[in-house]
Amino acid sequence: MERVELLTGVLSKTGDLIEGVGVDQLGLPTPCDDYDVETLINHIVGWLLLFEAGCHGRTHDGDATAHRCGPDPAAEFRAAAASLVAGWEKYGFDREVAVTGDNRLPAESVFNMTVMEYLTHGWDLARATAQPIPFTDQEATETLIRAEATLPPQYRGENMPFGEIVPTGQDASAVDRLVAFLGRDPEASPRG
Known part of the structure; x- marks a missing residue:
């Protein structure tokens, strides 16, 4: 899968x-311990603006x-996503x-x-709001390969951005394997 095709699919979903x-779901818990749905959406959009500027x-x-x-987070997100892809x-x-x-990578x-960030937090949002997980096996598999190449062990554990890898069964979907690699239990309820 081409990089831009992967990113476009993940961001669109x-x-x-x-x-x-x-609106009635904004206070619901999410799989991210410190975030309710509204806080997660703010995080998703805020970091997209940062990635877009850097790009x-x-x-x-x-x-x-x-x-x-603002009043239309989806429109805010889509505008930043389109600019990021264009960059x-x-x-x-x-x-x-x-x-x-000055942190350049x-x-x-x-x-x-x-x-x-966007496939995983998309999963978080879907789980928190009982929406279907929209990401394809191909998107999740490609993202997992990239995560394994990018995420060093020192960023895992207590007070770190990522939890420890959660074991999954051999029949786990690609999306479940990805979120488990990033420290989430695919079977847990939000904040489970």
């Missing part, structure tokens, strides 16, 4: 999930962790990209982090 959230060689003016969406298409992958401040690593 994540945008659909954001659009599918009802275009700009510095994001705001604080991604403090972002608060990867225009500037390519043979470069370094700023993520936060190889473009491929930033791209990998982006697809991991």
Whole structure:
């Protein structure tokens, strides 16, 4: 699967999930311990704005962790997603990209982090709001390969961005294997 095709599919489906959230669901718990649905959506959009700016060689003016969406989070997300995809298409992958401040990483690593972020948080949002998981086996398999190449063990564990790998059965779907690799229990209920 081509990189831009993978990213476009994941972002499109994540945008659909954001659009599918009802106002009455914003306070629901999610698989992310510190986030309810509204906080997760703010996180998803805030970090997308950061990735989008970096992809275009700009510095994001705001604080991604403090972002608060306006009245139409799905439209906000889709606009940033379209610009991010356009940035990867225009500037390519043979470069370094700023993520936060002066922290520059190889473009491929930033791209990998982006697809991991949006497929996984899309899964979180789907689970929290009882929406169907929209991601394909091919998207999840490709993202898992990228996650295995990108995520070092020192970022796992207590007070770290990722939990320990959760064991899965041999018959687990590609999406379940990915979220388990990123520290989520595919079988647990939100905050389970």
